[in-house]
Amino acid sequence: MKNPLCSAQVPLIALSLGLATFGLAAQAQTSVQIYGIVDSGLAHVTNVDAAGHSVTKVPTLTGSFPSRIGFRGTEDLGNGLQAFFILENGLQLDTGVTGQGNRLFGRQALVGLKGAWGALSVGRQLNMTYLSTIKSDVLGPNLFAIGSIDPYLPNARSDNSIAYYGNFNGIVVGATWSTGRDASNAGGPPATNCPGEVPGNAKACRQYTGLFGYESKDYGLNVSYDRLYGNTGAAGGLTSSNNTDVRKTINGYFMVGPAKIGAGVVDRDTNAATGETKSDLYYLGVSYPIGLYTIDVQGARRDTKNSPSDVNMLVGRVSYNFSKRTAVYGAVGRMANKGNSAVALDAGGTVGTGMGQNGVMLGLRHNF
Template sequence: MKKALCSAVALMCGLAASLSTAAHAQTAVQIYGIVDSGIAHLTNVNSAGDSITKVPSLTSSFPSRIGFRGTEDLGNGLQAFFVLENGLALDTGTQQQGGRLFGRQANVGIKGAWGTITLGRQQNMTYISGLKTDVLGPHLFAIGSIDPYLPNARSDNAIGYMGNFNGFVLGATWSFGRDASNAGGPAATNCAGEVGGDSKACRQVTGLIGYETKAWGLNASYDQLRGNVGAAGGLTGSDNTDVRKTVNAYVMFGPTKLGGGVIARDTDANATVGDSESNLYYLGVSHPFGSFVGDLQVARRDTKDSPNDVNMLVARLTYAMSKRTFVYGAVGRMDNKGASAVALDAGGSVGAGMAQNGVMAGLRHHF
């Protein structure tokens, strides 16, 4: 009897091990990341006209990160997936995105031929709409300096959908509480939402429609942020809104990409901050030659009924030392009009109404 019992236990243990191995074989988990840092020199960082040399915190050519993503084949064309992505400041080793452990992405979802459904903290449609049209991307000198929300367009407590049907792209997100961190900054605006009795508090809705091919693409997006008591940016009530409408396009001329767009912003804030309207225009070109890639971008923010406009010009050159390691340099200029004080470098400072010049160099490695 003992012998039979031991044999049965051994058989069950062996079967469990086999099932565990089979299940593991069906799950693919990848660890990936970018480690990117540089040195930047900026003029006119204050009203006295002083200059500064520093190692940037928010980004360099790309924000540094480490991520984990996994997929499991569920059969019948379905896949389950997850993404956990941490952002870090390489100058100090601290966490970004308002101190979140996985502030860049933290979500789980399912995908099939009909598209992808995602639950959790995720990139919303404003972020996705600019991915293929902004040739500089989340660079230290880029349009994210003019509108810091753009490279931080992520939503907490969100459900998202994305589908591509023979080039036609449809997407949307709905957040019940768009930003739960109160640490300050563009990724931490103290609007956790999910408040009983006020379903509009900190709600966010974004949408995207477009068409994409290898040769060209065109898309339009909509993004409405709502506020709540204590939220940043003057959105201290659920009736206060910050709306961005974008139209973006890219076209390929052989290996050369031309990309640009317009971002119309309409803020209905409290009496302290006040309402405002602006249009942000950008146009860039990217061209590879040998192991080099050259990028050039111009941008302008035109604020309605205000002299506080901004013009930006940036040039960047990147050299691929290998498939994973790159060195780069960039120069840029930000012209502030009126009382505008938009720094050339993301998260930096500049004297009000002053022009700022900058130069930077850095090293990036992908893994």
């Protein structure tokens, strides 16, 4: 006698197999990755105040790279089109708190579409000033680096932004437009209290950045443009929507065997409530891998126009790679302040006005 339960189970089994097959197909078209950097160490710097005291500390903002944890994913939509997202949290290993003005995903929080025509994305994201120096700045966001002279450079992100970026056989082009460049009020380069989107004041906290250049394995050159508008309560003296901070950069690199030589200039014109300030920041660096070691050396100078308050920096770093994921590193550096300049060698640090500062650091980095 035929079992009616077995007959009823046949279509259910077929349906279950079909759903399982559909699920496997969906998984094959979607990819989600968890990644991050855990990086910290110990630094000693001199002349942290007018009395000439020194300090030994675990750095807050960065080591060789700022620590982070992130999630990124893509979905294949067919015909060469993909959807993608990035959610990236910055964290400070000295205390375990979140970075970028206490934002959960302060490093990046975006969603977009990409294809052969490039990528279009919306959210909080890296702008073109950040991208312009990635390949030419051999020290990047190191504790001792050009980010100490201009803290905006390693923190060049834009809230409420729409971004486009494309690479066409080495020719790179990109732009961002932000309706409110920085919604955090925590202060400092990662958070400057300029949320924008003000009815009746279209310029308030707007930002525009652009990038054009050429990149290859052997050499590259690009130019970028960045204009920030202010508003009431914004940091950096940009307390009106008529106040602006404009950076124009030229950056390049080329390879000599395994060595990379990178250089650039950042021209800055700040029209703040306290007046106008103009400066040029020049940098030149060399990165040379030797077996499991990498040696990086960089010099920089900020020339402030019509002012004696210039800055000179020299940094050397040696890294030893235990593996592709884990490395130890050490660095030494000097920042020479002139006039009324008070630029600390270590990012986020302090120094006595007009004083020189020496520093040494040791650290450990793990990527996952």
